[in-house]
Amino acid sequence: MQATVDETAAADADGDVASEARSAVVAKPFPLGRGIFSRRKVVLAIYALLLLAVLAALAEAKAVVLPLATAFLLSFLFRPVVRRAEALRVPAPLVAALLVLILGVGLGFSVYALKDPATDWLREAPYSLKQLEYRIEELRKPIADMKAASDALDDLRGGDAQADKEVVVKEQALDEIVVIETSSALMSVFTTLVVLFFILGWGQRLFRNLVSVIPQFGDRREAVNLVRDIERSITRYLTTITLINVVLGLVVAAAMYLLGMPNALLWGVVAGLLNYVPYLGPAVTALILAFASALTFPSLSEAMLIPGVFLLITAIEGNFITPYAVGSQLTLNPLLIFLSLILWFWMWGFIGALLTVPILVCIKAVLAHAEGHTAELARLFD
Secondary structure, X not given: OHHHHHHHHHHHHHHHHHHHHHXXXXXXXXXXXXXXXXXXXXXHHHHHHHHHHHHHHHHHOHHHHHHHHHHHHHHHXXXXXXXXXXXXXXXHHHHHHHHHHHHXXXXXXXXXXXXXXXXXXXXXXXXXXXXXXXXXXXXXXXXXXXXXXXXXXXXXXXXXXXXXXXXXXXXXXXXHHHHHHHHHHHHHHHHHHHHHHHHHHHHHHHHHHHHHHOOOHHHHHHHHHHHHHHHHHHHHHHHHHHHHHHHHHHHHHHHHHHOOOOOHHHHHHHHHHHOOOOOHHHHHHHHXXXXXXXXXXXXXXXXXXXXXXXXXXXXXXXXXXXXXXXXXXXXXXXXXXXXXXXXXXXXXXXXHHHOHHHHHHHHHHHHHOOOOHHHHHHHHHO
16 A cells, blocks of 8 residues: 555656656747847848738739729828818818819820820831831841751751641730730729729728827827828829929920921820839830831931930930939939839839839838837938
């Protein structure tokens, strides 16, 4: 009997020791000291993974997120108008409906005005391409001779022993592509306008309710100041850059008309619209003008005069006018703009490239209103 009691006591003692050991193991934290497992590095790695996950989600949900982001950024541009109308006792939904209606009618009128010039150019493009092909025939002859020599070498090495298989590639018709892309673009524009209407009509009320939930008065004031700073920065940037691009488009259209370029108004609109895209926009416009002028003019010198004049105009605008008008209001690192441009263009296409600078403005404002070391990250944008 005594032996049984001793064995039971020993078993209980062993169980207590094992339990204490397990508790010690569980209670002992994972060693995050120096080296590769330091706490700071682990936190940075978690933030990096979170950022990659967010970017992947934004890219995957492009069809939904892109209209929402566009409407959200446009709301900062029109919010001062709605606020002033509310001060005059005009209901916000009514003002929002008028603004969205004006914006939609303006877009529709622009598309209608440019439809005929664009259609004419596309209709004449095949004939112009054939003329261009005849013009560069002399450049193709050396290449054809090299290909013939290569085929002769293949014949000597027994290349004809293997029968060539005919590969038929089924291409989608051009009209089908145009219909699909146009339908998608119209749906995105419609969604953007509808979301913009609701944000302008009821977004301010939602923001007031969200701010009222914040317990501390200082935090509420900081949230209001953050939104006002983003609104002010985006409004100044978009207003200034829009005026610059309108003037640029008019100057380019006048220059194209004086140089005898057909559809001068179309090229002015293309130049003004693509100029919203930093760096890449003017380069793409120059390539388009070079291609179009090569299809239009008989001599190479006349054709190259068109993109040359455009590059001169955009060089004056980019090096003197825009830095003077925008530089005093907004300072962003050119390298950061270029890297962001690549990122958003890869994720959201042309519209993402247009939203590059407004997105950077929002991120910079949020970081500037943060606390601690996070606020210092805003200096990276200068």
